[in-house]
Amino acid sequence: MNRIIVAVIFLIICAVFLILATFIFYHIGRYSLIGDASKRSYVIYAGSMIMVVLIAAALIVVNHLLT
Amino acid sequence: MFVRKQWIGFVPVVIIFAVLFLAPFFVLAIGPIADLTMSTTQFGRDLLILVLLAYYLSAITFIIASWIAYYYNILVVSDERVVEISQNGLFNRSVNELVFEQVEDVSSIVKGMINTIFDLGTLDIQTAGPQRNFVIKDIGRVNDIVAIILDLSSQAKKGIKAIDRMPSLATVGIIGSRLVAKTSNKLPIMNFEMHLKEGARRHSLKIKSPKTLREKFDYWWWTHCNQMNVSFGNGEYGDETKQIDTSVKSVREEDSQNDKKGEMIDL
Numbered sequence: 001m002n003r004i005i006v007a008v009i010f011l012i013i014c015a016v017f018l019i020l021a022t023f024i025f026y027h028i029g030r031y032s033l034i035g036d037a038s039k040r041s042y043v044i045y046a047g048s049m050i051m052v053v054l055i056a057a058a059l060i061v062v063n064h065l066l067t
Numbered sequence: 068m069f070v071r072k073q074w075i076g077f078v079p080v081v082i083i084f085a086v087l088f089l090a091p092f093f094v095l096a097i098g099p100i101a102d103l104t105m106s107t108t109q110f111g112r113d114l115l116i117l118v119l120l121a122y123y124l125s126a127i128t129f130i131i132a133s134w135i136a137y138y139y140n141i142l143v144v145s146d147e148r149v150v151e152i153s154q155n156g157l158f159n160r161s162v163n164e165l166v167f168e169q170v171e172d173v174s175s176i177v178k179g180m181i182n183t184i185f186d187l188g189t190l191d192i193q194t195a196g197p198q199r200n201f202v203i204k205d206i207g208r209v210n211d212i213v214a215i216i217l218d219l220s221s222q223a224k225k226g227i228k229a230i231d232r233m234p235s236l237a238t239v240g241i242i243g244s245r246l247v248a249k250t251s252n253k254l255p256i257m258n259f260e261m262h263l264k265e266g267a268r269r270h271s272l273k274i275k276s277p278k279t280l281r282e283k284f285d286y287w288w289w290t291h292c293n294q295m296n297v298s299f300g301n302g303e304y305g306d307e308t309k310q311i312d313t314s315v316k317s318v319r320e321e322d323s324q325n326d327k328k329g330e331m332i333d334l
Contacts, residue, residue, distance in 0.1 A: 006114070041131065052127065
C-alpha cells in the first residue's frame with residue numbers, strides 16, 4: 001500500500017511540473033525570437049528537471065532494495 | 068537600438084537559487100533532523116525523497132521563471148518609436164509603444180554606488196497626452212539612451228521623416244549593452260522599421276521558420292505588430308505585400324548576402 005502511495009505522489013509531482021514545463025516551453029517558443037539564449041536555457045531547465053526526477057526515482061528504488 | 072536589463076539585475080536571483088539549492092544539505096546535516104531521517108521507516112524516507120524532489124523542481128522552476136522575467140524585458144528604439152516590452156513573471160506581459168512625436172521629456176536617474184559602477188539607471192520618458200509615462204528600471208547605458216531618444220525626438224518634432232532620422236551623436240545605437248558607433252557597419256538598426264516591411268513581406272511569402280537572426284527579428288516584430296494592430300506609413304502590411312513581387316529564394320539570398328556583409332545584428 002505504501003509503495004502505491006509513494007508511486008502516486010511521485011507521479012503527481014512529475015505531472016504538475018510537466019505541465020509547468022510545457023507552459024514555459026510554449027511561452028519561450030512564442031516570445032523567444034530574438035536570439036537563441038532562451039531556448040538554450042530551456043534545454044538546461046528541462047535537463048536539470050529530468051536529472052532531479054531520475055535521481056529521486058533511483059533513491060526510492062535503492063531505499064526499497066536496501067530494506 | 069535594442070536594450071535588455073543589465074545582467075547585474077539577475078545576480079540576486081542566482082544568489083537566492085544557490086541558497087535554495089544548498090539549504091537542504093545544511094538542514095539534513097543538523098543533528099536531530101539527521102537522526103530522525105536515519106531512524107525513520109522506509110515509507111518516511113520515501114516521503115522525504117518526494118519532498119526533496121518537489122522542492123528542487125520548484126527551485127529550478129523559480130530560477131527559469133525569474134530568468135524569463137529578466138530576459139524578456141526589452142527596450143527597442145527605432146527611428147520611429149520607442150517600444151517597451153515588459154514581462155513580470157510568467158503570466159504578466161505588456162507591450163507599450165510611443166512615437167517620438169509624443170515624447171515630452173526624457174530623464175535618467177542613476178542612484179547608488181553599484182548603479183554608478185555598472186552604469187545602471189532608471190529611464191523615465193514623459194509623454195504628451197493621456198498615454199502613461201515610460202519608466203524602465205535597471206537599464207544599462209542609460210545616459211546614452213536618453214541622449215539618443217532626445218535627439219530622435221527633436222528630429223521628429225522638426226518634421227524630419229523617420230527614414231531620414233539618425234542621431235547626430237557619436238553613439239547612434241546600443242545593442243544589448245554595447246554602443247554602436249557612427250562608423251559601425253551595424254547602422255541599419257536605426258532604420259529597422261524599413262526592414263519591418265520586408266519582414267511582413269517574408270512572412271506573407273510563407274516563411275514559417277525564420278532561420279537567420281534578421282528573419283527571426285522580423286518575424287518577432289511582425290508578430291508583435293500584428294498583435295498590436297500597428298500599421299506602417301501609408302498602408303497596412305497587406306498593401307505593402309501586394310506591391311512586391313519577389314520570390315522566397317531571392318529574399319533568402321538577400322539575407323545571406325547581408326549576413327556576409329556583416330550587417331547582421333548580434334542581438
